[in-house]
Amino acid sequence: MGTKFDLSRVLEDLENTSTLDELGAVAVGLRDKLKIDHIVYHWVDGGGDQYGCTTYPDAWVARYQERNYHRIDPVILGCFQRFQPVDWKALDWSGKVAKAFLKDALAHGVGNQGYSIPIRGPNGQFALFTVNHSCTDDAWQAFIGAYGRELILIAHYFNRKALEFERSRQPDSPRSLSPREIDAMTLLALGYSRAQVAHSLSISEHTLRVYIESARAKLGALNTTHAIAKALSRGLIVV
Amino acid sequence: MLRYLYADELHKFPKLAEGMFRDRADQFKTRLGWDVHVNEKGEERDQYDDLNPLYVIWEEPDGSHGGSMRILPTTGPVMVTDVFGHLTGGQPIRSPLIWEVTRFCLSRGASPHTAGAIMLSGGEVMEGFGLTHIAGVFDARMIRIYRLIGSSPIVLGSEGTGRDQISVGLWPYSAEDCNRVAERAGIPRELSRLWFRTAFGPTARHRFALSA
Structure with a gap:
């Protein structure tokens, strides 16, 4: 053996x-x-x-x-x-x-x-x-x-x-983010405020909130900071 | 003595388990002011406690909780990647040979060598299960304690400053470190190995070959 x-x-x-x-x-x-x-x-x-x-x-x-x-x-x-x-x-x-x-x-x-x-x-x-x-x-x-x-x-x-x-x-395999969600999360990860992100993407802050919320839910994160951390660690966004 | 207990075995040691979760609340919420959740029973628990982690607990002679830490494999959900992944240089820590340690906690009345004893258990786990590293999340205060215990981590990244600084680090397996930690903690290796074998059976005792 x-x-x-x-x-x-x-x-x-x-x-x-x-x-x-x-x-x-x-x-x-x-x-x-x-x-x-x-x-x-x-x-x-x-x-x-x-x-x-x-x-x-x-x-x-x-x-x-x-x-x-x-x-x-x-x-x-x-x-x-x-x-x-x-x-x-x-x-x-x-x-x-x-x-x-x-x-x-x-x-x-x-x-x-x-x-x-x-x-x-x-x-x-x-x-x-x-x-x-x-x-x-x-x-x-x-x-x-x-x-x-x-x-x-x-x-x-x-x-x-x-x-x-x-x-x-696979149980609840992590879904990938949409291009808009990636943009929003990337800018947030770079330290932009919500207002700045909304302005950069030419969308309202209300719409931005929707993107952030859907990204957060997809990532199974507790809050925005957690969602950014998860997106980074999974390589979904790069800063 | 050191006890190695999975979450689903804690019910066999209710006093120890209760003491651990309460002392965690005392340390992380009351003393360190971390943003952690304490339930109505005064216990600090988070979602990682629901993943059936392995706890290493120092049991005082009177059966109470002296200190503890929580272990999870980095192939599943862990804090070093989920929460602190941005501190590890863009590369998630994910390896079957690296386990994560979090919630390193000491009770206010812990006997002097408790921290060293718990640290020693990390060495036993690496030795017994053939791991290459342990990864951990710790606050600034712990860096000095780790040095005193005789086993300092390689810090991969930190955020925050002063007392609020939180770091992610790696402890590589080293037989020398294990022996030094044991000596400073005043615990013979034979005794420490006996506690380990008591938990995992007589066969979990050999160091794996280092050829990998």
Whole structure:
């Protein structure tokens, strides 16, 4: 298990994907390079809708969906609302339901060791990236020690691509600003007063207020200053 | 001792949680005069507290809140980009290996080494989870405290002047800094690591390889 692998090469392969199938192919390649049993990228949204790719056997994937296992899977429950990487050994497998689930998973070819990286994306998005293998605790510890940080980076690259493929799945994806809103916010960011901005754009202050308010609402900002800060940090306006 | 608690675990420590939000009101509203919202229970909370952040809390021997800070990953919504993004040179801080720390707070009756202990937890978090940096927002007064504790940030940008100055800064991970902070706080690293493992399980204890 494990081998010296070229992180930049993996990230490049990921960069070149444009479909979920291609992402799946990178997952297979990565699994083989790392000489581990499985890799899973799993995006679960608020409605329980699932999206992702996995090297798990088809039979297990089908069973997981058919049984709605995401509702009782200790990995999902233990990582949801968290953001630190979790070794499966730190999760609570003591309940009857969890024990039965684990037994079923192992019978379907899931390894006994796992390491899951929760991903907190934009607007409350939640996804999980998991590496899975069958080996001793010591061997697993050594593997995670050697590759932990690379895995975190890879996990976020998987997620970034998934977000790119599935823009419509994103919760309330931030909308872009209209040209007039950009003009108004840019001038405000430069320190112009409202009167000066209205004059520069040849509009009334009343109309200006409408542009500012719509920009504020689109950005989910609390006030104008917050809206300017958000527009700047998202690169929507440049001063 | 240091406790690492996600917001959804705070209910297990009601006294500690209540003390934290009240001491935040006392520090940020009463003492510093920041424009923060204090609710009818006298607690200071904002929208980032609703994102299930991780809190690090120094618990005094009598079980009360001595000090705390709030941690969020910069891949999601954070103050350093949403509110103070204009202070970081036009480039938002957004990396899976950088977490944000805000609301660094000390109670009025905090024991002397509380600030250092909380700072040390930042080092444990970086070490335990393989982070490269912690990003933070802090006021002018904290710069001196950070120096005394033994870990000064790289300041990326500031606004305001004098007491009202607010800055965004980065703390790079450094094993040396961790050990120095621990020594000045009078807390053996072994003990600090034990608290960390108590929260995150026995396996979260190794420094990741630095090859990345």
